[in-house]
Amino acid sequence: MGGGADQPVRLARAILRIGSLAVAGWVLLACAVAALAGWLLPGYAGAAGVLAVLGFAAVPLWRFHRITPPASATVPLENADRSELALIVRQISAALGVPTPAAIELSPDCDAWLEPRQGGPVLVVGTPFLWWLRVSELRGLLAPVIAGLEAAHDPAVVRARRTVRRLDCAQRQGLLPWPRGLVAWVADGCRTRAEGMERVIAAHASQRARIVEPAGRVYAHEQVGLVAAAWERLLTRLAYPAWDAGYAPSALNAALVAALVELGERDRVGVGLADRLSERPGCDLLDEPGEVDRAVSAIVPVVYQDKAVETPLDWSDYTRLVAEPNLRKAAAAAPDHPLVAKTRALLLAPAPHTTITLIHDSGDGELPAGLRAVLQCGLVDLGYAAFAVDWLDGVVLRDRAGLTVPVDEIVHALVDYSDFTALREWLSYAAGL
Known part of the structure; x- marks a missing residue:
């Protein structure tokens, strides 16, 4: 050095x-x-x-x-020497004048790093970045990590x-x-x-890597926080309930892309989203992206919950095997509260002229969750709605027109104001579909 x-x-x-x-x-x-x-x-x-x-x-x-x-939970890159990702890593290493990593492995973490192994430093790449970043952005993101290979081979640093x-x-x-x-x-x-040493190494590597895809690196850093936030939201709202039920969703990285596309379209976060999606994604550098997604998805609960979940789950089965059973249990365990009783009564007799006497009682902390489950299951039982997966919001209800049922607004009106107007109006609307 x-x-x-x-x-x-x-x-x-x-x-x-x-x-x-x-x-x-x-x-x-x-x-x-x-x-x-x-x-x-x-x-x-x-x-x-x-x-x-x-x-x-x-x-x-x-x-x-x-x-x-202990080594990080990772998935080795199959056919590493022949993959395009390995070729790009070798090109970056050559451009920076540093050794190539001993191997490339994939992790579900939103990060990329060098991990010491017996055979030499291994480059670990987070698949959320691979699936969302474009190839030029991925090159810019990996360049400073790869530049750290010089320090990773220094005997004193090792x-x-x-x-x-x-x-x-x-x-x-x-x-x-x-x-x-x-x-x-x-x-x-x-x-x-050691913290001081790593800061100096990172600064030196960052400076050295400036020659590789400077524009791509800027764009990548604009996306990193967005990817991490969407990944955390996806895991919290969809993956964790599935793991608790004994199932491991098998295409989490593909779901992340769907969530980010939805976020860009819904909140206009991604200006020029169509142009961005027309560029080649990093996962296209893998020989079998679908197989890699399944393999990485299987170790996500190991990384985030420190336990393995053996049964894979296709997203098409999510509502039947995870969402509906959980909501049925929550509805059955809903607190014995007048709001819950009156909501059940209205769902059993959803005529527009049904009269409900308002009660001004906001209930306890368990009430909103229980009431929400009762409402969702009741609307499904009426045939007015069906459970569906929303990549950003988790499990939602969609009416017979395919629109999202405003469950949050209805529950808010019930819990905070004991007002059944929103529910009665939506039932009238749904009955006419």
């Missing part, structure tokens, strides 16, 4: 010195205790005591160096990063007989310098 890039190496060596000093202090303490045991115990007992103390002191050092930090990762694991899991407080103190000292 040339020029000002030697600063990360200095910080890496500082981290290694802290680790060496901690080990030296432990060894000196062990030697002092061993010498005391040899002096106090006679003959063979003294020798045995010395060996016992030294062996006891060596165990945590051996265990520390045997720590293998050892420093490994030390910090091992200290993190030792702090979380404990490493007797070392006190947790002592491990945390050493880890904090190393981590502070």
